[in-house]
Amino acid sequence: MAGTVRNASGNGRVALGMLAGAAVVGGSIALGAGALAVALARRVLTPPSKRDEPERIVSVDLANHEIVLAATDESRMRGRYSFWFNQESGHARLGDVLDEGVTTVRRRIESVDFGRLERARAGRFAGWWHLGPWELGHDYTNVVIDTPLGPAPAWHIPADEPDGRWIVMVHGRGTRRQEGLRAVDAVRAAGWDSLLVSWRNDGEAPESADRRYGLGGTEWPDVDAAIAYARAHGARRIVLLGWSMGGAISVQTVLHSAEARDTVEGLILDSPAVDWSDILRFQGGEIGLPERFAGVVGDVLRSSRLLGLTGAEAPIDLDALDAAAAADGLVAPVLVLHSVDDGFVPIDGSRRLAAARPDLVRLDEWAGARHTKLWNQDPERWEREVVGWLDALPPRD
Numbered sequence: 001m002a003g004t005v006r007n008a009s010g011n012g013r014v015a016l017g018m019l020a021g022a023a024v025v026g027g028s029i030a031l032g033a034g035a036l037a038v039a040l041a042r043r044v045l046t047p048p049s050k051r052d053e054p055e056r057i058v059s060v061d062l063a064n065h066e067i068v069l070a071a072t073d074e075s076r077m078r079g080r081y082s083f084w085f086n087q088e089s090g091h092a093r094l095g096d097v098l099d100e101g102v103t104t105v106r107r108r109i110e111s112v113d114f115g116r117l118e119r120a121r122a123g124r125f126a127g128w129w130h131l132g133p134w135e136l137g138h139d140y141t142n143v144v145i146d147t148p149l150g151p152a153p154a155w156h157i158p159a160d161e162p163d164g165r166w167i168v169m170v171h172g173r174g175t176r177r178q179e180g181l182r183a184v185d186a187v188r189a190a191g192w193d194s195l196l197v198s199w200r201n202d203g204e205a206p207e208s209a210d211r212r213y214g215l216g217g218t219e220w221p222d223v224d225a226a227i228a229y230a231r232a233h234g235a236r237r238i239v240l241l242g243w244s245m246g247g248a249i250s251v252q253t254v255l256h257s258a259e260a261r262d263t264v265e266g267l268i269l270d271s272p273a274v275d276w277s278d279i280l281r282f283q284g285g286e287i288g289l290p291e292r293f294a295g296v297v298g299d300v301l302r303s304s305r306l307l308g309l310t311g312a313e314a315p316i317d318l319d320a321l322d323a324a325a326a327a328d329g330l331v332a333p334v335l336v337l338h339s340v341d342d343g344f345v346p347i348d349g350s351r352r353l354a355a356a357r358p359d360l361v362r363l364d365e366w367a368g369a370r371h372t373k374l375w376n377q378d379p380e381r382w383e384r385e386v387v388g389w390l391d392a393l394p395p396r397d
Contacts, residue, residue, distance in 0.1 A: 080376055141157075244271050248274070274345075
């Protein structure tokens, strides 16, 4: 998901410098607002090269398998999570909260997979649980999908008893294929193959010329290629499962590809990025910006004159990427899972999508879970909702 500008990258700082002494967007935006809008627009489009580690480690007791963290919305989360530290050189798995106070939270350490957790001072939570498909204990194959930009790696994990039902799993912004592994066990037992794909600029698939995200508008051809791969390898029924921006990519795929529209029988969207303007308003509000500032960022992204500052190859129209506004183009059933306490992507877009197409869209609202971490909070509920929906999904005529 899009970050905020308080940790602007080096590229963001370059953009600020380039705008010194100038005004942007038709000359009506003052220096400070224009510079900030460009920095935020650039950050939204730029794949992260370094991840923030906002969770402060107070103490680590390896002998008793416990860690104490400063109290935050993330450290208070119920459930089990990956915990990255030392700039991705260390990884642990943390269990549920043991107890919490006003300033600290004590959690169970399930494992330290690599790195020296006892020496770390900060880290970040992630929704990943499995580091690779080998941890699941199922047969899997490393495959290559021929995308418009070149070969992209993927994992194919067949069902217990394969019968031609495939789920194409699409990870979100700033993550990789591992994000989808937590869903495999449940859908595999329900009879579905899993194809966990990579897409342009995610660090595994080929890069685009501009090395920028398109917020779903440029990535969907890679998922379309994955659908073609699945069909060529025996898929008779296909469902797309996308997290966050992966949800946006999935929706854009069925809206833009005639083959996908005719082939995909359903979509499962976890914490989806439905409305980028709404997301920018929320993110801006988190750092004290007025709601109207999201419109300024949208103007920057839409402007062909500012491509040199954003780094994008082409303008991006956020209105054109609004899945709720384009809901009339949906033809397959959709299951949306979203938390009112998401913290990064507000649930409003998902509610608009469900209201726009009540005949197709079912919204399962959660509370307490943070962005894309619904499974981590309550895996039994997540799997029950998803498998129940899949079991009830009618085959396309």
